[in-house]
Amino acid sequence: MTTARAAVVRAAGDAPRVETIELRDPGPGQVRVRLAATGVCHSDLSLANGTMVQPFPAVLGHEGAGRVVATGDGVNLHEGDAVVLNWSPSCRECWFCAHGEPYLCVRATEAASQPYAQLEDGTDVYPGLGVAAFATETVVNEDACVRVGDDVPLHQAAVLGCAMLTGVGAVLNAARVEPGESVVVVGLGGVGLCAVQGARIAGAGPIIAVDPAAEKGVLARKLGATDALQPSPELAKQVRALTGGRGADHAIECVGRGETIRAAWSSTRRGGHATILGMGARTDTVSFNALEIAHFARTLQGCMFGASDPERDLPVLLEHVRAGRLDVETLVTSRIGLDAVDVAFADLEAGRGARSLIVFDG
DSSP: OEEEEEEEEOSTTOOOEEEEEEEOOOOTTEEEEEEEEEEEOHHHHHHHTTSSOOOSSEEOOOEEEEEEEEEOTTOSOOTTOEEEEOSSOOOSOSHHHHTTOGGGOTTTTGGGGSOOEEETTSOEEEEGGGTOOSBSEEEEEGGGEEEEOSSSOHHHHHHIIIIIHHHHHIIIIISOOOTTOOEEEEOOSHHHHHHHHHHHHHTOSSEEEEOSOHHHHHHHHHHTOSEEEOOOTTHHHHHHHHTTTSOEEEEEEOSOOHHHHHHHHHTEEEEEEEEEOOOOOTTOOOOOOHHHHHHHOOEEEEOSGGGOOHHHHHHHHHHHHHTTSSOSTTTEEEEEOGGGHHHHHHHHHHTOOSEEEEESOO
16 A cells, blocks of 8 residues: 545535545556646536545546656556546546547546545545546546656646646547637636637637636637637627627537536527537526527537547647647646645636646656
């Protein structure tokens, strides 16, 4: 057994508390990873407060990067390898994987339901989204790791594991935005700001960023948005004024609320496309009247994990980082220690900042 320091959530609604946990040694097909950095994602907050299903007690955190420090039998990774953690590993065998949709793999979340460590009193601990990256070290299956080179700092590579794969992937893989098409991004958290960058990389224009916080509009402009708006009943009209009176070719919704999904839909042109990334509550609903569905001929599609395959897409994102096309540093608006996860959660709830990054290596 190996001890680690981790931010443990004992029950849904509890605040995370840093405790010592005991990690099992890596078994066959497993590795132990020492974290360098972990991003704090809104999905972690949704797991902590019970919006998304999670067994407890749990160590959350799924957007991490670090180095392998121990291996079990039968793995191809080695001690010292730099890796980005993959919270949605695909089995490559189920129907979805066989049909080119590994981001919908039926086995991707299996690890989250299996205890991976213990508290000091012997209580089993579960890994949030199978990764448990709010900790100095974690033990994961080898397929939950994507090896990366040493030329991109691990504190930058960490954010690629969820925010970038989801936000950029939604634009390039799911919406398939073409050069010259107009894009409106609703919600400018970490994922939304990555979607803005994905739209810029795709050659979109105009790129319209929408968020209640004016400072996030400033960030979005720095990352490629041509216009920044705040939500209002006039949003669709404002978007049409910026898109030749038609509405946007694409809307990327990154909030997960009925009202913002509806706003994204209404902001697209006839024949336009609304792609929904935000993970909302089961009790929230969106309404459409029967006439508008056919009349506007819009497409409304959900998007899981940016329709990404980390093994395929992470190397592409790394090339964009190396070439300066993806800006990770601007995306990270707060660097914190492990004991400040609850502060990062409060910032998410209040809509402050973009990405908080837990830095373990100083």
